Amino acid sequence: MQSIKIFAYSWIITFLQLLFRSAWGVISVPVAMQFHLTSVQIGLVLTSFYVGYVISSTPWGLFIDLHGVKYAILISSLVSSILILLIFLFPSYDIILLSYLLSGFIVSALFPSSVKIVSVKLSPLYFYLGMLESSAPFAVLLLGLISGLLYNYWRIFYLLLSISLLSVFFITLSMKDDYVSGKRRETKVLFTRSILLSILVRSGEMWVSWGTTAWLFPFLVLYFHFCNSSLIFLIFSLGLVSSTVVSSKLPGLIGEKKVVQISLLLYVLFLFLLFLSRIGWLSFFLGIFSFSFRSPTDTLIVKFAGKENSSSSIGLANTISQIGSLLAPISIGFAVNLSPFLGILTLSAGALLSLAVSFLI
Template sequence: MIRNILLGWFGTFLQLFLRLSWGVISIPIAVLLHLNTVEIGLVATSFYIGYVISSIPWGLVIDKIGPNKAITISALILVPFNLLLFFSLNSYVLLVVVYLIDGLVAAAIFPSAMKIVAISHSDGSKFTFYIALVESAAPITTLLLSLIATILLHLWKFVYLLMAIGFLLLGILSAKINPNVTSTEIRKSLKIIFDKRIALSTLIRLGELWATWGTTTWIFPMLILYKDISPSLSALFLLLFGIGQLVGIISVDRLVQLVGTIKVILLNLIGFIIISLLLTISNDNLILSEAFLLGIFSFSYRPPTDSLIMKISGGGSAGTSIGYANAISQIGTMIAPTVVGLVLYLTKSFTFSMIALDIGCIISVISLIILETWL
């Protein structure tokens, strides 16, 4: 099953790179199409609108037909739309529509990857580890973007060509693998949606995604435009931020074993709030040292949260539970980029934009405290 998990990792990486690269390539595209900060944020939001709309249907489909078939269908549909942006990006409307369609289709990939983990490791002591392995695609994506950010400012079109090639390869590889998966009745899977513990866990996830992807989408351009940090130094910040995410996600399984799932999630949420506020008063040197810590706290809550959701639902309905969690929690991801863009547009303030990101963590902390009394 390890090759299935690696396939899930590759698919997760591709869909993350597609959406997270917007935080870098938005700068040259904004110049090309004369976009303001609100319009920049709306492009990212359009992706997440599609992601939210289709996540629950995809979850049900995944539990019914299996994760690999769902990945194949999704990946092959994404190929022509990325080629369209590579060959002809001359309209803001086209840009928004394609990102919306990308979101609708890419929503199948991450729940499929989680379903693969649930099929093979839900009863094992390394369940959180394998979830963290798949989700390590996120910090690795951030690291890669930090290393090539300055290059992408000039060669941004090739992001879409590489995405088309990557999704084509993913579709071909996924079609050749047939995991052992039992079809789950849609009626049975739908019951998961009405479990109040799943609903509250999803609200925790919503706040986490608000903070994580709002930061990842905006931190690079915010440092340049509103903190007067050079592009090269901002790229270094992004690199350290990504390293921190990777270190955090590698160590989270051991930390969960030591102190428990709930405490790990809570510690990381509080840590994010503290470091994000320190960033607003720090100079260039301190900002770089805080980038690593922000990276750790901005992602280490994800694997234990997703592990908690799938343990509550059971492996047979993992696709539906994560699909549902994606649908609701991605509202945070969908809103955060535009909220931050609006705050920047109205206040021109780095401080207020970071406070806007902390709202997500506050939502998660409150929901986590309530959930703990229900478990």
């Protein structure tokens, strides 16, 4: 029972920060219509978020390994709750942009905290990391289910998210275990060849995961004019949730590296099949393989670094690899300005880079 509580707590705080960043992929459509935004302005919101996320991830990881997760989560949940509330109170493109930028510096503490808790308390690591990272697919699934409501009630969504993060703050106040590393941190282990190559693979994966999440719905609605785009996005979301089965079970059978390579290859295949054939149900498989590589890669990084360095290694991985998340939304936005299909080619580039580098690990 205690392990269930530990995992549920870790999952929820990861889910909330992922829900915030993933929401823009859906909310950007009604906001773009309301404020007459260009594709570059749409992409700039998530890019600004990842500026803060990239800069602050390594400091947060080091802080968590040294001082534990409690203070990191308290600071992150309280401040991000206030920043997100601003969008509800003062809805404008400038406030949205500012809120996402500042929140990037703050919410980057939550995922390393969750990884720290899971790596210290739960085993096997690949299974629980896979389950932890299922929070992202479930966030996108929820957004797919409520996408119709978000057209008119996106401000209410941000209010509820703010209240949820504030609730995390009060729950965390009662936390007794700080999960401080028992061993002295050796930061040189974070810069081995295996870890750096794995982080480079993760960079391309971030480009794929968050580029797809940010742009799939706008692609379907604004540029490729798919019929039933909300349904297709929902099917994609169900595929994301199903990716949990692949990422939490398959590594035990064939190993993390092979799962990563197979997933990247199939992602590229289904990306082009979807937009060339316009067969909507293919988005289910696109969803599976746009995320099934994530937790196997993170498991490799944590294994290479050791559990005592789990937060630091994930913090460093976020700092470097989230550059892919930072550049993807606006890069794809520029590409779409030239040609929607060029946007698809740009999106697939991250997967091809990661696939090539994975053979060097």
